Amino acid sequence: MAEYKRPKTKAEFDKNFKQKKPLMNDTEAYYEASRCLFCYDAPCIQACPTSIDIPLFIKQIHTDNITGASKTIFDSNWLGNACGVVCPTGVLCEGACVYNHQDVQPIQIGRLQNYATNKTMDAEKVIFKVGESNGKKIAIIGAGPAGIACACEARTLGYDVDIFEAKDKPSGLTVYGIAPYKITNEEVLKEVEYLQKQLGFNIKYKNAINSKEELKSLESNYDAVFIGVGLGKTRHLGLDGEDKEGVVGAVEFIEELRMKQYKVNVPKNVVVLGGGNTAMDAASEAARMGARKTVLAYRNSKERMGAYGFEYDLAISAGVDSLFNVTPIAITGNGKVEGVRFAKTEMVDGKLKTNMNNTFIVRCDMVIKATGQAKQGHLYDLINNLDIDNKTRIKINDEFQTSNPKYFAGGDAVNGGAEVVNAAYDGKMAAQGIHNWLTK
Amino acid sequence: MIDLSINFGGIKAPNPFWLASAPPTNSGYQIMKAFDAGWGGAVWKTLGVPVVNVSSRYGSVNYRNTRMMGFNNIELITDRPLADNLREIEEVKKYFPDHAVIASLMVESRAEWEQIIKDVQNAGADGIELNFGCPHGMCERGMGSAVGQEPEVLKTIVEWVKEAANIPVITKLSPNISHITDPGLAAVQGGTDSISLINTVKSIVGIDLDTYAPYPVVDGKGSNGGYCGPAVKPIAMHMLKDLAQHPEIGKVPLSGIGGIETWRDVVEFILLGATSVQVCTAVMHYGFGIVREMEAGLRQFMEEKNYQTIYDFAGKALPNVTEWKHLNLKHKVVAEINADKCIGCDLCYISCDDGAHQAIALPIDLTNRIPTIIEENCVGCNLCSLVCPVEDCITMVKRDDGTESLTWDERTLNDDIPTTFDDDRAGGKGHFVPTPQDALKHRK
Numbered sequence: 001m002a003e004y005k006r007p008k009t010k011a012e013f014d015k016n017f018k019q020k021k022p023l024m025n026d027t028e029a030y031y032e033a034s035r036c037l038f039c040y041d042a043p044c045i046q047a048c049p050t051s052i053d054i055p056l057f058i059k060q061i062h063t064d065n066i067t068g069a070s071k072t073i074f075d076s077n078w079l080g081n082a083c084g085v086v087c088p089t090g091v092l093c094e095g096a097c098v099y100n101h102q103d104v105q106p107i108q109i110g111r112l113q114n115y116a117t118n119k120t121m122d123a124e125k126v127i128f129k130v131g132e133s134n135g136k137k138i139a140i141i142g143a144g145p146a147g148i149a150c151a152c153e154a155r156t157l158g159y160d161v162d163i164f165e166a167k168d169k170p171s172g173l174t175v176y177g178i179a180p181y182k183i184t185n186e187e188v189l190k191e192v193e194y195l196q197k198q199l200g201f202n203i204k205y206k207n208a209i210n211s212k213e214e215l216k217s218l219e220s221n222y223d224a225v226f227i228g229v230g231l232g233k234t235r236h237l238g239l240d241g242e243d244k245e246g247v248v249g250a251v252e253f254i255e256e257l258r259m260k261q262y263k264v265n266v267p268k269n270v271v272v273l274g275g276g277n278t279a280m281d282a283a284s285e286a287a288r289m290g291a292r293k294t295v296l297a298y299r300n301s302k303e304r305m306g307a308y309g310f311e312y313d314l315a316i317s318a319g320v321d322s323l324f325n326v327t328p329i330a331i332t333g334n335g336k337v338e339g340v341r342f343a344k345t346e347m348v349d350g351k352l353k354t355n356m357n358n359t360f361i362v363r364c365d366m367v368i369k370a371t372g373q374a375k376q377g378h379l380y381d382l383i384n385n386l387d388i389d390n391k392t393r394i395k396i397n398d399e400f401q402t403s404n405p406k407y408f409a410g411g412d413a414v415n416g417g418a419e420v421v422n423a424a425y426d427g428k429m430a431a432q433g434i435h436n437w438l439t440k
Numbered sequence: 441m442i443d444l445s446i447n448f449g450g451i452k453a454p455n456p457f458w459l460a461s462a463p464p465t466n467s468g469y470q471i472m473k474a475f476d477a478g479w480g481g482a483v484w485k486t487l488g489v490p491v492v493n494v495s496s497r498y499g500s501v502n503y504r505n506t507r508m509m510g511f512n513n514i515e516l517i518t519d520r521p522l523a524d525n526l527r528e529i530e531e532v533k534k535y536f537p538d539h540a541v542i543a544s545l546m547v548e549s550r551a552e553w554e555q556i557i558k559d560v561q562n563a564g565a566d567g568i569e570l571n572f573g574c575p576h577g578m579c580e581r582g583m584g585s586a587v588g589q590e591p592e593v594l595k596t597i598v599e600w601v602k603e604a605a606n607i608p609v610i611t612k613l614s615p616n617i618s619h620i621t622d623p624g625l626a627a628v629q630g631g632t633d634s635i636s637l638i639n640t641v642k643s644i645v646g647i648d649l650d651t652y653a654p655y656p657v658v659d660g661k662g663s664n665g666g667y668c669g670p671a672v673k674p675i676a677m678h679m680l681k682d683l684a685q686h687p688e689i690g691k692v693p694l695s696g697i698g699g700i701e702t703w704r705d706v707v708e709f710i711l712l713g714a715t716s717v718q719v720c721t722a723v724m725h726y727g728f729g730i731v732r733e734m735e736a737g738l739r740q741f742m743e744e745k746n747y748q749t750i751y752d753f754a755g756k757a758l759p760n761v762t763e764w765k766h767l768n769l770k771h772k773v774v775a776e777i778n779a780d781k782c783i784g785c786d787l788c789y790i791s792c793d794d795g796a797h798q799a800i801a802l803p804i805d806l807t808n809r810i811p812t813i814i815e816e817n818c819v820g821c822n823l824c825s826l827v828c829p830v831e832d833c834i835t836m837v838k839r840d841d842g843t844e845s846l847t848w849d850e851r852t853l854n855d856d857i858p859t860t861f862d863d864d865r866a867g868g869k870g871h872f873v874p875t876p877q878d879a880l881k882h883r884k
Contacts, residue, residue: 030505034505037785037829038787039784039785039786040785040786040789041786043784043809062504098783098784098785101784102783102830
């Protein structure tokens with residue numbers, strides 16, 4: 001059931017990917033801000049991974065101190081603008097709003113936050129100061145949200161910062177991996193540019209760190225190194241026929257979509273494998289790109305999906321169909337994908353069992369694997385004494401320091417894949433950890 | 441059968457809802473439109489020697505999401521020639537003979553008073569209102585509040601007017617005075633048929649933070665305005681009460697003015713002794729249609745309380761407004777929190793802890809955010825119930841059995857009041873307060 005026509009122009013693409021949290025106008029912000037109760041020890045602050053003083057910035061918006069509101073936001077979260085729209089606010093700050101207990105709409109905290117920071121950025125207000133130079137240098141691997149946050153914080157503490165980024169744009173998954181209806185490329189890049197202009201950290205694009213020599217050079221030229229490399233490519237599932245044309249990873253699919261937008265050709269029938277938020281995004285995006293039939297297939301039950309309920313609802317509302325308790329066993333087709341053979345699964349004694357006697361084929365022209373990203377283990381292997389856990393996540397202490405004291409880490413590389421806001425928090429805290437270590 | 445009609449000191453009207461002398465009564469067009477919408481009377485925008493007004497005339501105080509919670513103006517009396525106004529008064533009376541059209545007047549000399557009274561009577565006005573209240577502009581020229589602030593002058597002018605007039609006279613008072621009963625009594629002694637109050641309160645509603653000029657800004661400068669709107673209602677009600685309870689002044693009919701916008705406001709003013717109400721700001725905000733809500737609400741109230749006319753309940757609250765010294769010191773209420781309704785904003789906790797008597801505790805285990813009342817510390821001040829955003833979540837519950845009564849006045853007579861600085865009879869002696877150091881506990 002296709003709800004969307006295939007977008008052929010930028011305008012049609014933008015229409016299909018209409019922003020879920022559009023920018024508030026002044027009147028809307030004024031009235032919405034006026035509803036905030038200014039709770040004591042507010043639950044929204046407690047629910048925010050970066051502990052933004054939300055009642056304060058809302059009061060500041062209401063009193064038309066927009067610059068002050070933005071300062072409050074950025075002081076806690078360097079990616080305050082992006083987080084306003086990409087955070088799952090319904091399960092974080094807005095989910096904690098006391099109005100929920102009264103069956104009253106919670107305050108639209110995310111949109112208010114985005115309203116303030118957008119205004120401040122558009123007015124090019126200078127609100128940050130670079131710390132007095134302490135002559136020390138920090139290298140950051142990866143210009144994703146963790147790396148950017150680490151860079152900003154380090155600059156305020158007086159460090160010189162160079163970020164080494166494999167791609168040609170900053171922000172990592174915020175620009176390459178978020179569903180286009182959550183934030184536009186322009187808005188993501190605007191925030192980094194705004195921060196960079198004031199804080200003056202360097203980003204060396206198309207400069208992946210892949211070798212022992214490069215790491216050696218970082219170690220000798222910098223006082224500390226922050227690893228904010230996130231996760232890698234979509235993991236190989238080892239399915240029969242997985243290398244057929246038309247089988248793509250979700251991360252790669254979303255990246256292509258964000259960069260090429262309406263120029264991406266999504267065929268008529270799409271199967272998306274997975275039950276996490278990325279699977280929901282990919283399915284929703286395929287549908288919005290005009291796929292006639294998009295089927296979301298998850299190996300377990302609906303209740304066991306990792307995705308937030310609202311993300312699933314969003315995919316369904318875009319016209320996505322879903323199949324539960326099915327696991328792919330082979331990709332069929334002659335060179336090009338023609339379908340996926342699934343086997344039914346069921347829970348037996350708390351374990352998911354595949355019933356190979358009950359299989360069927362769903363015909364399709366494209367398979368999107370949203371079944372997890374590989375870790376950047378190849379890089380970790382090159383660093384001396386770097387402890388990783390059994391899921392290839394970098395181990396850190398309370399100061400975000402790894403087992404190799406010169407290296408600090410945060411974001412997806414440490415938590416295995418979470419929200420932008422978690423990476424922003426990690427980056428900031430890691431910079432403080434580095435500072436504590438270097439000034440001990 | 442409810443009858444809303446009134447006879448206000450000789451001025452008859454189909455209902456007590458009148459428009460106050462102000463911008464909404466600047467023309468016959470507006471007043472006809474208002475009568476058509478349901479208003480029972482209108483006090484014409486003050487007539488006199490026409491003025492020249494400035495551009496940029498109104499300022500506003502917005503509170504949270506409410507616009508014009510307070511409102512001020514620096515507009516003067518009518519700037520239209522008298523003849524135009526008189527012709528329109530005549531026309532309005534022709535179409536609405538049973539509605540009250542009252543001419544507000546403000547002139548200087550006795551001769552001017554006598555002439556203008558004759559003119560408005562000839563035009564068919566049902567009454568005269570003397571504007572002794574405007575606190576901006578006109579007072580600089582010795583009129584308006586300049587008269588309202590000088591009881592002797594006020595009395596003299598009322599006497600002139602009463603001698604010249606053969607229609608009822610209302611004297612409108614200024615609140616910009618220490619004791620409203622001073623001009624009130626002067627008006628009654630001068631022979632006024634009735635009194636209306638309040639006029640606007642001298643005010644500055646705000647300062648432009650870039651130009652440092654007060655609102656409304658006239659080419660970089662401003663002047664004090666007259667404050668009105670919902671914000672002034674409590675001040676108006678108190679002054680109305682003072683006049684209504686006065687043995688002499690209370691005998692004349694009182695027209696209540698000041699922040700009236702809803703039926704509740706109307707009923708409250710009537711309960712404090714008003715027998716007509718005048719409205720301006722609410723109309724300037726919402727238009728004449730606002731009267732629909734006032735009338736419907738007033739009728740509903742009267743039906744439920746079984747009143748036929750507004751005179752059945754006029755002044756009914758007056759016996760309960762007394763001096764502090766007559767309040768029962770044995771009366772005791774404490775706050776009660778309905779845990780099922782509580783949403784956990786904890787404003788009651790912080791308002792009590794920071795702003796009152798440290799009588800609310802938060803749960804220690806933090807499994808929920810529902811506070812509890814420490815009853816022995818609660819003095820029954822109401823603050824928590826006032827800040828609580830949930831209807832009926834915090835209620836003040838009576839704890840005394842109602843059998844005992846003892847007032848300050850009685851205690852004074854019994855020689856049982858604190859008289860020295862460290863008197864054992866101090867009301868708060870022994871009452872729990874945390875130590876000053878407790879404030880810094882969180883620093884560890």
